Amino acid sequence: MNKIGLKVGVLAIALAFTAGCGKKAPKDIPPPPMGTEGEAGQDQAGDTGVGTEILPGSRADFLRSVPSDRILFETDSYSVDDQDRVILDAQAAWLQRNPNVRVTIEGHADERGTREYNLALGDRRANAAKNYLQNRGIAASRMTVISWGKERPEALGSDETAWAQNRRSVTVLPQ
Numbered sequence: 001m002n003k004i005g006l007k008v009g010v011l012a013i014a015l016a017f018t019a020g021c022g023k024k025a026p027k028d029i030p031p032p033p034m035g036t037e038g039e040a041g042q043d044q045a046g047d048t049g050v051g052t053e054i055l056p057g058s059r060a061d062f063l064r065s066v067p068s069d070r071i072l073f074e075t076d077s078y079s080v081d082d083q084d085r086v087i088l089d090a091q092a093a094w095l096q097r098n099p100n101v102r103v104t105i106e107g108h109a110d111e112r113g114t115r116e117y118n119l120a121l122g123d124r125r126a127n128a129a130k131n132y133l134q135n136r137g138i139a140a141s142r143m144t145v146i147s148w149g150k151e152r153p154e155a156l157g158s159d160e161t162a163w164a165q166n167r168r169s170v171t172v173l174p175q
Helices: 002-019 059-065 082-097 115-135 160-166
Strands: 070-072 103-108 143-149 168-172
Touching: 059 082, 070 082, 082 115, 103 115, 115 143, 115 168
Parallel strands: 103 143
Antiparallel strands: 070 168, 103 168
């Protein structure tokens, strides 16, 4: 019995000595490298070219030129409404002015429903946007479609406000 108490005591002392041996945080944290996303999710100057100049055909040029990079959908829907058409028409015009740019169209869903259902719904939403752009003269070979289902929510929460932001299709340009 005494040996067990001695072992426990030695172990406790050893743990006490090693507890303070962890790595210490650096005094100054270096800034993130250029071209990476900052804290607020905003891209740094790395994707716009030199300094604050916005290069034609860049992601920054796209975001500046169109009303939005996303369209929103009603619950369990992948129908493109009038407001979505305005956004997609502006995206199509920009893509026509920049014929060498390829895009990925992401489909998303809110958290309700099964994973499989939401992946299928996200796919239908992304394809609805792709088909609209294709009907406006954008070659299908310039567009890739991916569904994230409910895996990448824009807004966290389990209420109508969050769900409405998560039911979307996003046109993404490479960095």
